[in-house]
Amino acid sequence: MGWYSIIPPLIAIAIVFWKKEVIMALLFAVLSAEALLLFGAADGSVWLSPINSVERVIEIINSPGNSRILLFSVLIGALLAYIRDSGGVAATVNFLVNRGIAKGRKQVGSLTFFTGVAVFIESNLSVLTSGILARGLFDKFKMSRARLAYIIDSTCAPICILILLNGWGAFVLGLLSNYELSMSPAEILWGSVPLNFYALFTLGIVLYTILADKVHGPMKEEEAVLSSTDTELQTAPATKVRFMLVPLLVMVGTMPLFMLWTGDGVLSQGSGSKSVLYATMLGCIAAYLLLLVHRRFTHQELVKTGFKGMGELLPLVTILLLSLTLGASLKALGTGVFVASIVGEYLPLVLIVPLLFLAGAVMSFTTGTSWGTFAILVPIGVPLIQTFGLPPQLVLAAILGGGIFGDHCSPISDSTAVSSIAAGCDLLTHVKTQLPYALVAGGLSLVAFTIASAVMI
DSSP states (O other): OOGGGGHHHHHHHHHHHHHOOHHHHHHHHHHHHHHHHHHTSTTOOGGGHHHHHHHHHHHHHHSHHHHHHHHHHHHHHHHHHHHHHTTHHHHHHHHHHHTTTTOSHHHHHHHHHHHHHHOOSOHHHHHHHHHHHHHHHHHHTTOOHHHHHHHHHHHHHHHHHHHOOSHHHHHHHHHHTTSOOSSOHHHHHHHTGGGOHHHHHHHHHHHHHHHTTOOOTHHHHHHHHHHTSOOOOOSOOOOOTHHHHHHHHHHHHHHHHHHHHHTTTOGGGSOHHHHHHHHHHHHHHHHHHHHHHTTSSOHHHHHHHHHHHHHHHHHHHHHHHHHHHHHHHHHHHTHHHHHHTTSOTTSOHHHHHHHHHHHHHHHHHHHSOHHHHHHHHHHHHHHHHHHHOOOHHHHHHHHHHHHHHHHHHOTTOHHHHHHHHHHTOOHHHHHHHHHHHHHHHHHHHHHHHHHHHHHHO
């Protein structure tokens, strides 16, 4: 479509930072994208862009994968309400503090980080598990929800793209399997792990903030505001630890089983969207039955509590729906292809890999999807490998790292929205406080990819 295909994401980002209103920004971006699509059609009328925008939303909902993501995002609200209003959160916080497992801020941060690492099978499940488990602990030790959102968001995707025994690895393997290269797709994928500088730098910075207990920039301001206000966890009085841990263990424990089932016995081939939805449903059922059997609530009270929790998350689920819609509109508009065209064949060889990293970051930032970025840039990067003999592991690492980098910076990313949901943090606050850390990791990665290119090419 040309240069004007980047207008919709720029509109979204401008409105977000101007009006501090994400839903409005996404709505205007979708409308503008659909108007541009109609403007380019011979028989189209830009006045139909509102109708086409509605149809684009319907198209998103009609996708089974998207519907599962939206449904599990709603259901997680019910699960959060059950474990919060039952007193399970407060009981778990007291248990961890009394046993010395979380006796200070460093231990709380480390526990959150470890949870994100341990649940590497699916990024959304990792974020949700870490966020739900750590919310009360962060409140207990006067740590901001913005810090929690940063830790879980900057742990889950890097871990998923480094361990690769999950849907991420299967997706990238599928992209590589269509090409004939000197190495097998699996060898290239695993070879990219030590070269994925952005993921490694990001995890290193997260560990620094945890072990040094230091934050900087807007995050420091959030912590300062927090320290001067009453931030004790507003939940029911402590009851039983099992009210929180049993539903979480059911959700986490059944996830790999569903991955194996949906993948016909192969974990990495399983459906992440199906597995996380089924696991979340079982977690909700476990919480419901547990509270009913222990007579903590009646059936009517549990239904009311569940719907109340779902209602609390509707604004963020709306943001998630509009983010997915905008991604589909931008794909039709060709935004990602235009951004990828920044990388040309006539660049010096040593600059191709760093520019692939930058192209991936810009594309992911403007479209809000790292997986979409992988899908567009891998078919561009592989021919460069074949033509110029570039190291395939390094090229793939740059594409994967760039996609995650842009996602971490983007206010229209679905993973950013899910992290905000899990941490109970305002979306724009999360973006503002995470951005400096992501930019530092991105800058270091750009230097590292340049040096690696000079050495390996």
